[in-house]
Amino acid sequence: MMETQMNTRDAATQGAFSATPFSQAHTWAEPSGALTLRGWLAHLARTGRLATIDRSVSLEHELAAVAKRLDGTQAAFFTQPGGLDVPVVSGFMSKRSWIAEAMGVEEHALLGRFRDAADAPIASQRVARGEAACQQIVHTDAIDLHALLPIPTHSEHDNGPYITAGLVIARNPRTGVQNVSINRIQVHGRDRMAILLLPRHLYAFQKAAEANGDALDVAIAIGVDPLTMLASQAITPIDHDELEIAGALQGAPLPVAQCVTNSVYVPAFAEIVIEGRILPNVREPEGPFGEFPKYYSAKEAREVIEVTAVTHRRDPIFHTIVPAEMEHLLLGGIPREATLLAHLQRSHPGVKDVHLSVGGVCRYHLWIQFDKKREGEAKNVILCAFGAHYDIKQVVVVDTDVDVHDPAEIEWAIATRFQADRDLVVIEGAQGSPLDPSTTVGQPDDAPPHLQGVSAKMGLDATRPIVYPAHVFTRVRIPGEDTVDLETLVAADNTAFDAYLARRHD
Known part of the structure; x- marks a missing residue:
């Protein structure tokens, strides 16, 4: 310099x-x-x-x-x-x-x-x-x-x-x-x-x-x-x-x-x-x-x-x-996650983990893993999350068998455990992020600060019922899938398969 x-x-x-x-x-x-x-x-x-x-x-x-x-x-x-x-x-x-x-x-x-x-x-x-x-x-x-x-x-x-x-x-x-x-x-x-x-x-x-x-x-x-x-x-x-x-x-x-x-x-x-x-x-x-x-x-x-x-x-x-790249998103996301987890657990001890998704720019979409004991609890968790930080726009609550850090797991839970007429929570006219461009729709370019960032909030209860018949909501699982030792079972190269083909040819 x-x-x-x-x-x-x-x-x-x-x-x-x-x-x-x-x-x-x-x-x-x-x-x-x-x-x-x-x-x-x-x-x-x-x-x-x-x-x-x-x-x-x-x-x-x-x-x-x-x-x-x-x-x-x-x-x-x-x-x-x-x-x-x-x-x-x-x-x-x-x-x-x-x-x-x-x-x-x-x-x-x-x-x-x-x-x-x-x-x-x-x-x-x-x-x-x-x-x-x-x-x-x-x-x-x-x-x-x-x-x-x-x-x-x-x-x-x-x-x-x-x-x-x-x-x-x-x-x-x-x-x-x-x-x-x-x-x-x-x-x-x-x-x-x-x-x-x-x-x-x-x-x-x-x-x-x-x-x-x-x-x-x-x-x-x-x-x-x-x-x-x-x-x-x-x-x-x-x-x-x-x-x-x-x-x-x-x-x-x-x-x-x-x-x-x-x-x-x-x-x-x-x-x-x-x-x-x-x-x-x-x-x-x-x-x-x-x-x-x-x-x-x-x-x-x-x-x-x-x-x-x-x-x-x-x-x-x-x-x-x-x-808007990962360093930016994670720096804002991880401290928020820690604060949100502490806030939620004070009122809802069944909350086990949270994640602000990358697709939700580590600010707007919150996924919550929850050990539900009573019907209706998940909706209370959703409302508590909205009150925790105004940036949060969408909340999904899932059961403890769902990994909140895996987007495919979240989508699967929504696909199989959520019904919009029963499990959807919508709140209109709440304070949201002023940096969310969708909140500016219908507002003049020079809208005063008190009108900026007004947003709708959406919560999805993607938890299964507490009681359900037979195995309707039992997740398909194969015993041993997590513990099987593949290194001892799978051949390191294709010689074993070649030998199999040779035997079949003979």
Whole structure:
């Protein structure tokens, strides 16, 4: 990265900051394994799951096209993106099994492990300004994001380059407690960005600051470890810092450092941090942008971030998420699944597992495995699920013999255990996802926010009756099909069959 700004400083060598340290440690050793982005990428490389693209690729579409082709098979590491010497990585969390591996558990235990961390967060450990790896290089004057960072333009009709994998961190103006989220951010100026704020915690923070005529200080951390990335998507009540859930996932306090131009704390081992503030009463055009439902959201006036500093590690790595592909979907889906499972089990202990399907963009379609004891219970579970998160549009409840992670199993249960006149639940006019394009049908293009995202909800009770005659609903099964040892029974090659044919010929 070129360091041409007059106020660009190497904090580690010049002691640029005078803040009092929060700990006695003056050097911070690099964590191992999945606890930093670099450690996780090294692990993927050793196990053949990192593809290195060692030639120049265009930041406009080409980089995203390559990453999409590799999605779910290998992470993509671009060494020469757009003529800049800052590499770009994408897709390092694009398989469910990889995420479980980073968490150190089997795939079936993934939701339980995430839920345990969310229930028992660990307070972060504060590192003094200037001692954190993410502040080895500091830019505060004449910032030009396009010259500093390789920010891709992903989809065909995107209105320019977007930061898609940045953890947006802000403090509640009333309580000081932080919130972490991932928001799409369009970079449309040298030091100016437009951000999408949905009606969640960051939105509430911004509205509270704006009501007082104040800007809201923010930081965007890019290039964090997979566990911190996952923790950022936890669904928690307001005033619960997701960085503390990251610490619980890692099994130790997450090192954090205060920004150089505001009071926000960021992961100390982040590759890049953009510091800034959301300006009050300022809106600028943002979009169109290809979102997770695999459609474009429209151009609208959005809140604006004014950049005050960029800090980064030496030789930083930029992370981008290709919208609507597996890394994007799983990052949002798995934390939601863990939260939904906990929510449902509090009222319905018979709920055994849940899955947000990929076909439902890991947001809209929820499949629930349920041990039904009374008729009508499944409909109560459906209603409970709709109340758990407004994004949920369709719920299917199945019995415990049905694998909720297998779409064919779900379709089979609907085909053989569901009747629409008896087992269908429809709710009209409920709040749904504003990013679901079907909710905009019949609405004017400039519909006010309170009319956006109005959706119908559909629940399907695909459970068999508690009591049924004979074997009407008994699933066909062959004894021994799951335990038969094929390796001892099946010939390794075709010589046995050839010998059989020879005997028949004789």
